[in-house]
Amino acid sequence: MQTLRRKDILGLEEMSAEEITLILETARSMREIMQRHIKKVPTLRGRSMINLFYEPSTRTKASFELAQKYMSSDPINVAGTSSSLVKGETLKDTVRNLEMMNIDCVVMRHPVSGSAHYLARNVEISVVNAGDGMHEHPTQGLLDMFTILDKKGRLEKLKVTIVGDIRHSRVARSNIWGLKKMGAEVVVSGPTTLMPPDMEDFEIRFEPSLDDAIEGADVVMALRLQKERQEGGLFPTLREYAELYGLNSRRVEKANEDALIMHPGPINRGIEISSELADGPRSVVLDQVTSGVAVRMAILYLLLGGTKEE
Numbered sequence: 322m323q324t325l326r327r328k329d330i331l332g333l334e335e336m337s338a339e340e341i342t343l344i345l346e347t348a349r350s351m352r353e354i355m356q357r358h359i360k361k362v363p364t365l366r367g368r369s370m371i372n373l374f375y376e377p378s379t380r381t382k383a384s385f386e387l388a389q390k391y392m393s394s395d396p397i398n399v400a401g402t403s404s405s406l407v408k409g410e411t412l413k414d415t416v417r418n419l420e421m422m423n424i425d426c427v428v429m430r431h432p433v434s435g436s437a438h439y440l441a442r443n444v445e446i447s448v449v450n451a452g453d454g455m456h457e458h459p460t461q462g463l464l465d466m467f468t469i470l471d472k473k474g475r476l477e478k479l480k481v482t483i484v485g486d487i488r489h490s491r492v493a494r495s496n497i498w499g500l501k502k503m504g505a506e507v508v509v510s511g512p513t514t515l516m517p518p519d520m521e522d523f524e525i526r527f528e529p530s531l532d533d534a535i536e537g538a539d540v541v542m543a544l545r546l547q548k549e550r551q552e553g554g555l556f557p558t559l560r561e562y563a564e565l566y567g568l569n570s571r572r573v574e575k576a577n578e579d580a581l582i583m584h585p586g587p588i589n590r591g592i593e594i595s596s597e598l599a600d601g602p603r604s605v606v607l608d609q610v611t612s613g614v615a616v617r618m619a620i621l622y623l624l625l626g627g628t629k630e631e
């Protein structure tokens with residue numbers, strides 16, 4: 322049985338192309354399980370997991386829980402707002418207490434960048450990062466790559482244009498690291514004020530003109546404006562943002578005819594992307610959601626599959 326030779330899934334910056342390939346290949350088998358009439362395999366029977374969400378989530382939380390249930394594990398959900406965090410308990414104390422209940426894994430979303438790494442250093446159980454601040458959202462990057470691979474048959478040498486709030490987006494960071502490792506060309510576009518200060522570390526092309534960035538793209542990915550993480554004054558108004566950087570059918574005419582249109586969700590319709598495009602024939606936005614369950618099943622299987630003794 323193949324496993325990931327690591328305790329945690331924290332980000333794609335630290336993951337090798339071989340590991341990414343193993344996860345994407347495993348996810349294909351997992352999607353087959355999802356499509357069965359009875360979506361249940363005993364693979365993780367007896368394994369217990371805590372889903373600890375300190376920020377809102379629809380897709381990530383639901384898909385992790387479904388993935389855990391499809392593989393017969395026992396998930397427990399703990400929401401930050403109803404946990405002992407509000408009584409002043411630290412993250413480390415919370416998880417060390419939960420660890421003493423003999424759980425096998427914690428899936429955590431947290432508003433602070435680096436919180437998943439911090440936790441992983443302080444507990445013995447596996448930590449899966451479900452999004453930490455502005456840092457990484459590795460399972461989203463993996464599910465996006467899985468969707469592209471499924472539709473295009475490859476990742477290598479594809480031109481992927483990512484548009485919008487790169488600076489505050491953990492989705493952008495995970496996609497950039499992952500796609501580059503898999504041989505894709507990544508171009509980013511958006512207001513200069515929404516570009517990360519450390520952009521040269523990524524070694525990607527920044528194209529301020531959206532039309533130029535989209536020219537010849539195989540994939541065009543719009544990002545959500547991370548209003549909860551932005552300080553004020555980064556762009557004049559939402560209307561102007563939409564005019565300059567919102568994706569619509571006219572704008573994506575410059576992309577390749579068979580270009581995929583992506584968005585990680587949740588979508589602010591009419592701002593980041595028009596409804597016509599988001600719901601149109603080239604959109605794979607809902608396929609991304611389906612991929613999320615398969616990829617999360619693959620990750621949990623590869624991290625925790627087999628017996629504890631093994």
Ligand code: CP
Pocket residue numbers: 377378379380381382452461585586587
């Ligand atoms: N894409 C994503 O992370 O969505 P949620 O915030 O709904 O989980």
